[in-house]
Amino acid sequence: MSHEAALHNHEGHESHGHDDHGHHEHHDTFLTKYVFSQDHKMIAKQFLITGMVWAVLGGLMSVLFRLQLGYPDSSFPWLESLLGKWAKGGQITPAAYYALVTTHGTVLVFFVLTAGLSGTFANFLIPLQIGARDMASPFMNMLSYWFFFTASMIMLSSLFVETGPFSGGWTAYPPLSALHDASPGSKTGMDLWLISMALFVVSSLLGGLNYIATILNMRTKGMTMTRLPLTIWALFFTAVLGVLSFPVLLSGLILLIFDRNFGTSFYLSDIFVNGVGALSNEGGSAILYQHLFWFLGHPEVYIILLPALGMVSEIISVNSRKPIFGYMAMLGSLFSIAILAFLVWAHHMFVTGLNPFLGSVFVLLTLLIAIPSGIKVFNWLTTLWRGNIRFTPGMLFAIGFVSLFISGGLTGIWLGNAALDIYLHDSYFVVAHFHIVMGVASMFGMFAGVYHWYPKMYGRYLNNSLGYLHFWITFAGAYLIFWPMHYQGLAGMPRRYFDFSIWESFKQFADLNRFISTVAMIVFATQILFLINFFYSIFKGRKVTVLNPWEANTLEWTTPIRPGHGNWPGEIPEVHRWPYDYSKDGHDFIPQNTPVGEDESSTH
Amino acid sequence: MSLILSVTIIVFIYVVIFQIAKASEYVSVLKGEEASRQQNNKINGFLMVTFLVLGFVGIYVCNKVYYGKTQLAQGAASIQGEKVDEMLFITLIVTGIVFVITQILLFWFAYKYQEDKNRKAFFFTHSTKLELLWTAIPAIALTVLVVFGLRNWFFFTSEAPKNALVVEVTGKQFGWIFRYPGKDAVFGKKYYKNIDPATNSVGIVWDDTYSKDDILTEQTMYVVKGKPIKLILGSRDVIHDVGLTHFRLKMDAVPGIPTTMWFTPIYTTKEMREKTGNPNFSYEISCDQICGNGHYSMKGIIEVVDQEEYDMWMAKQKPQYFTAFPEKDPTAVPVAAADTTAKVTTAKM
Numbered sequence: 001m002s003h004e005a006a007l008h009n010h011e012g013h014e015s016h017g018h019d020d021h022g023h024h025e026h027h028d029t030f031l032t033k034y035v036f037s038q039d040h041k042m043i044a045k046q047f048l049i050t051g052m053v054w055a056v057l058g059g060l061m062s063v064l065f066r067l068q069l070g071y072p073d074s075s076f077p078w079l080e081s082l083l084g085k086w087a088k089g090g091q092i093t094p095a096a097y098y099a100l101v102t103t104h105g106t107v108l109v110f111f112v113l114t115a116g117l118s119g120t121f122a123n124f125l126i127p128l129q130i131g132a133r134d135m136a137s138p139f140m141n142m143l144s145y146w147f148f149f150t151a152s153m154i155m156l157s158s159l160f161v162e163t164g165p166f167s168g169g170w171t172a173y174p175p176l177s178a179l180h181d182a183s184p185g186s187k188t189g190m191d192l193w194l195i196s197m198a199l200f201v202v203s204s205l206l207g208g209l210n211y212i213a214t215i216l217n218m219r220t221k222g223m224t225m226t227r228l229p230l231t232i233w234a235l236f237f238t239a240v241l242g243v244l245s246f247p248v249l250l251s252g253l254i255l256l257i258f259d260r261n262f263g264t265s266f267y268l269s270d271i272f273v274n275g276v277g278a279l280s281n282e283g284g285s286a287i288l289y290q291h292l293f294w295f296l297g298h299p300e301v302y303i304i305l306l307p308a309l310g311m312v313s314e315i316i317s318v319n320s321r322k323p324i325f326g327y328m329a330m331l332g333s334l335f336s337i338a339i340l341a342f343l344v345w346a347h348h349m350f351v352t353g354l355n356p357f358l359g360s361v362f363v364l365l366t367l368l369i370a371i372p373s374g375i376k377v378f379n380w381l382t383t384l385w386r387g388n389i390r391f392t393p394g395m396l397f398a399i400g401f402v403s404l405f406i407s408g409g410l411t412g413i414w415l416g417n418a419a420l421d422i423y424l425h426d427s428y429f430v431v432a433h434f435h436i437v438m439g440v441a442s443m444f445g446m447f448a449g450v451y452h453w454y455p456k457m458y459g460r461y462l463n464n465s466l467g468y469l470h471f472w473i474t475f476a477g478a479y480l481i482f483w484p485m486h487y488q489g490l491a492g493m494p495r496r497y498f499d500f501s502i503w504e505s506f507k508q509f510a511d512l513n514r515f516i517s518t519v520a521m522i523v524f525a526t527q528i529l530f531l532i533n534f535f536y537s538i539f540k541g542r543k544v545t546v547l548n549p550w551e552a553n554t555l556e557w558t559t560p561i562r563p564g565h566g567n568w569p570g571e572i573p574e575v576h577r578w579p580y581d582y583s584k585d586g587h588d589f590i591p592q593n594t595p596v597g598e599d600e601s602s603t604h
Numbered sequence: 605m606s607l608i609l610s611v612t613i614i615v616f617i618y619v620v621i622f623q624i625a626k627a628s629e630y631v632s633v634l635k636g637e638e639a640s641r642q643q644n645n646k647i648n649g650f651l652m653v654t655f656l657v658l659g660f661v662g663i664y665v666c667n668k669v670y671y672g673k674t675q676l677a678q679g680a681a682s683i684q685g686e687k688v689d690e691m692l693f694i695t696l697i698v699t700g701i702v703f704v705i706t707q708i709l710l711f712w713f714a715y716k717y718q719e720d721k722n723r724k725a726f727f728f729t730h731s732t733k734l735e736l737l738w739t740a741i742p743a744i745a746l747t748v749l750v751v752f753g754l755r756n757w758f759f760f761t762s763e764a765p766k767n768a769l770v771v772e773v774t775g776k777q778f779g780w781i782f783r784y785p786g787k788d789a790v791f792g793k794k795y796y797k798n799i800d801p802a803t804n805s806v807g808i809v810w811d812d813t814y815s816k817d818d819i820l821t822e823q824t825m826y827v828v829k830g831k832p833i834k835l836i837l838g839s840r841d842v843i844h845d846v847g848l849t850h851f852r853l854k855m856d857a858v859p860g861i862p863t864t865m866w867f868t869p870i871y872t873t874k875e876m877r878e879k880t881g882n883p884n885f886s887y888e889i890s891c892d893q894i895c896g897n898g899h900y901s902m903k904g905i906i907e908v909v910d911q912e913e914y915d916m917w918m919a920k921q922k923p924q925y926f927t928a929f930p931e932k933d934p935t936a937v938p939v940a941a942a943d944t945t946a947k948v949t950t951a952k953m
Contacts, residue, residue: 094898094900095897098896098899167897168894168896169894174842176894176896182777182841182842269860269861271841271859272799273841274776274777278796278797278799282860284860286843286858286859287858321725322725323727323728325728325729325730326731326735327729328730351845351854351855352856352858352863353861353864356761360754360757360758367746368746370742370746371739371743374738374739377706378735378738380710381706382734385713385726386725386728388718388723388724389649389714389718391644391645391648391714396648399711402710403707403711406707413699414695417749417750417753418753419687419752419757420688420691420692422688422760422854423685423692423852425845425854426845426847426892427892464628464629464632464644468644468647472651479662480662483663484670490675491674492675492847492849492890494891494892496894496899498899498900499900499901504882504884504886508673509670509673532618580729582725582727583724583727584727
C-alpha cells in the first residue's frame with residue numbers, strides 16, 4: 001500500500017494517478033483494519049492489548065504464588081477448582097509453584113515488557129514523531145505482530161500440557177531444562193517454551209530491523225538526528241540492542257533443542273539422573289548456555305528499560321514546560337548504556353566458577369553503567385527544577401519512574417560488585433533489585449506512555465481520577481512490596497523457594513511474607529481499575545477536542561485528532577527546530593514545525 | 605456461597621470507585637480545564653511531598669522491625685563474611701547518601717515547582733559544568749567501591765591456604781554429598797558412570813589406591829573452627845549452588861566442571877547458638893540455583909566444631925570402600941560364606 005494512496009483514501013479524494021485495483025484494496029474491511037492491519041498505529045494497539053492480556057495473566061500468576069508464600073499453611077478450596085491437580089487440597093504444589101514462577105518471569109520479561117512496551121511505542125511513536133507515513137515495511141511490521149501472537153498462543157498452550165509448563169526458571173539453564181527426566185516441566189512444556197521463544201525472537205527481529213530502517217531513512221525534511229525526540233533515540237538503541245543480541249539467544253536455544261532431542265552434548269557432561277542412571281553425554285559445558293543466554297539476557301534488561309527512559313524524558317519535559325536538560329548528555333548516556341549493555345553479561349555469572357580476573361573486568365564495566373544512569377537522573381532532576389509542573393497521570397508515572405529508577409539502580413551497585421554478589425546472588429535482594437529497576441520502573445514507563453499518548457491513540461482521554469488513584473496505589477504498593485525484600489535478601493533468603501518453614505535461617509519472615517502478599521493482591525486489583533479505565537475510555541471516554549492537548553512540541557500532535565493510515569492528510573510537516581523549545585523567549589511552547597523566528601534567541 | 609458474596613462485593617467496590625471517578629470528571633469539565641488542572645496540581649503536589657515524608661518514615665520503621673532479623677545483625681561467621689559485611693556497610697553509606705539526596709530533590713522539586721500561572725519556567729538547556737560535575741563525582745565514588753570490591757574479590761577467590769581442610773561437595777536432586785580424602789589427604793579418582801546411589805554415590809574409581817580411604821557422608825559436613833576449609837564443588841545432575849549464608853559465600857555446583865571456594869569459620873556451631881540465642885541454630889547450606897521441584901528443600905548442614913571434636917568425629921568414620929565391599933573391612937566381623945555371591949556381583953561393577 002503506497003502512502004500516497006492511503007492518504008488520499010482517508011481524505012475521501014477520488015483516486016487519481018493509481019489504478020482501480022490499488023484503490024479497491026484500500027477499502028478497509030474489518031479484517032484489514034483491525035486484524036491484518038499494516039497501519040503502524042493499529043499494530044501498536046495490537047501489541048499493547050496483547051501485552052496487557054499477558055500482563056494480567058502474568059500478574060495473576062504472581063498473585064497465586066504469592067498466596068503460597070504468604071499463606072503457606074492455609075488451604076484455599078477455590079484454588080483446587082481453578083487449578084485442579086496443581087492445587088490438590090487447595091494448596092499449590094511445588095510443581096505448580098515453579099511453573100507459575102517460571103511463566104511469570106518469561107511472560108513479563110518478553111511478552112509484556114519487550115513486545116508490549118517497545119512493540120507498542122516503537123510502532124506508535126516512530127512514524128508519528130519522525131514525520132513518516134508509516135514504517136519502512138508495513139508488511140514486515142504486521143508479520144512481527146503475528147509472529148508474536150503465534151509465540152503467545154504456543155506459550156499459552158504450554159499451560160495446559162499434562163506435565164505442566166516449563167518450570168526451571170525464566171533463564172532456562174540446562175541441564176535442568178535439557179533433561180526430560182530432571183523435572184516434569186522439562187518435558188513437553190519445555191518444547192513448547194522453546195518453540196514459543198524462537199518465534200518470539202523472529203518477531204522481535206522483524207520489528208527491530210523495521211524500526212532501525214524507519215528511523216534512519218524516513219525522517220521528514222529538517223528532522224536531523226539531533227532533532228529527534230529522546231523517545232525515538234531510546235527506541236532506536238532498543239532496536240539495535242535487540243537486533244544484535246536476540247540472534248545469540250536463538251543460537252543458544254537451538255543448541256538446547258539439539259541437546260534435548262538429538263543426543264548432542266553442547267551443554268551436557270557427566271550427568272547421573274536419579275531413577276535413570278548415567279547419561280552418555282560427555283564434554284559439554286553447562287556454563288556455555290549461560291554465556292549465550294546472558295549475552296542476550298543483559299541487553300534485554302536495557303531493551304526493557306530504554307523505551308521507558310526515552311518516554312519519561314519526553315513526558316517530564318512536556319509537563320515541566322521546560323526543555324529536557326542536557327539533550328546531548330541524555331543522548332550520550334543512552335549511547336553509552338547501549339554499548340555497556342553488551343559488555344556486562346557475565347555479572348550474572350560471578351558465582352558460576354568464572355575466572356576471577358574475568359569477573360573483575362565485569363565488575364568494572366558493570367559499575368561504569370552507574371555513571372550514565374546517574375547523568376540521566378541528575379538531568380531529570382534539573383529538568384524539574386524551576387519548571388512549571390503539570391501533574392497529569394502520565395507525568396506522575398514519569399516521576400514515579402525516576403524514583404524507582406534511583407532506588408533500584410543504586411542496589412545495582414551492590415550486586416554489580418562481585419564481592420557482594422558472592423553473598424547476595426540469587427537472594428531476595430536480587431528479586432527486589434530487578435523488580436524495582438526493571439519490572440516496576442519499566443511498567444511505570446509504559447503506564448506513563450499509555451496515559452500520555454492515549455489521546456493520540458484513541459482520540460479520547462482516560463479518566464483522570466482513576467489515573468491518579470491507579471498511580472498512587474501502585475506507587476506506594478511497589479515500594480511496600482519490594483523495599484522489605486531487601487531485608488529478606490540481607491538475611492540470605494534464596495529466591496525461588498516454595499516454602500521457607502524448614503529453614504532455621506530463613507523462617508523468621510512469615511509475617512512479612514504475608515504482608516507482601518496482601519499488598520501484591522491490592523496492587524493487582526488496582527491494575528483492574530486501569531483496565532476498566534482503558535477499555536471504557538476507548539468507547540466512552542471524554543473526547544479530545546484540540547489537536548495538541550498537552551501543548552507539546554513533537555510532530556504527532558500536528559496530525560488530526562484521529563489520524564488515518566498515512567498520518568497527515570496533507571504534506572508531512574517540515575521540521576525547523578529540536579523538540580524541546582518550552583518556555584523559550586516567553587513562549588510556552590514552540591512546536592517543531594514552527595520556523596525559527598528572526599529575533600529568536602539561538603540557544604541550542 | 606461466600607465466594608459469590610465476595611466477588612459481588614469486589615465488583616460493587618469497582619463500580620462505586622468507577623462512578624465516583626466518572627462524576628469527578630463531569631465536575632472538572634464543568635469547572636473548566638484550567639481550574640481543574642490547578643486543583644489536580646495542588647492535590648498531587650501535596651501528595652508528592654507527603655509521599656516523601658511517609659516514605660522516609662516507612663524506611664525507618666522497616667529498618668527497625670526487620671534489621672534484627674537479617675544476617676547483618678547477627679554478624680558473619682567467617683573471616684570472608686566479615687569483609688563482606690564491612691563492604692556492605694561502605695556501599696550502603698555511599699548509595700544511601702545518593703538515595704536520600706536524589707529522592708528529596710525529586711519530590712521536593714515536584715512539589716515546589718508545580719504549575720503556577722504567575723511563574724514562567726526557566727529555559728535552561730544544558731550546562732557543561734554541571735554535567736561534568738555529576739559525571740566526575742559518581743566516577744570517584746565508584747572507583748572507591750571498585751577498589752574495595754576487587755581487593756575482597758581477589759581475596760575470596762584466591763588459592764586456599766596450604767593447611768586447608770579439603771572437602772568435596774556434590775549436589776544432587778535434592779541433597780548434598782560430602783567426601784573427605786581420608787588419611788592420605790588425596791581424593792581417589794571418580795567417574796560418573798561408576799555412580800551407584802546405594803554404595804558409591806559420587807562414582808569413586810575403586811581401582812585408584814587413593815580412593816580406598818575416602819569417606820562419604822550425606823547432609824552433614826564437619827569442619828574445624830579457625831581452620832581454612834576448601835570446598836571442591838560438583839554436581840551429579842543439574843546445576844546447584846552451595847549457599848553459605850552465615851559465611852557470606854556461594855558458588856555454583858556444575859556437572860562436569862569442578863568449582864572451588866574456601867573460607868575460615870570463626871565460631872563453632874555451639875558458640876553461634878549462644879551468640880544468636882537460638883538453640884536450634886545451625887549452619888545451613890541452601891541450594892541457591894533452581895534445580896527442580898524439590899529445590900526449596902535441598903538443605904545441608906555444616907557442623908563447625910573444634911579440632912578435638914573433629915578428630916573424634918573423624919575417628920568414627922568408616923571409609924566408603926568398606927561400605928561398598930564389606931568383606932574387605934578388617935574391622936568387620938568375618939562374613940559368612942553365603943555372602944560370597946553378593947560380593948562377586950558388587951566387585952564386577
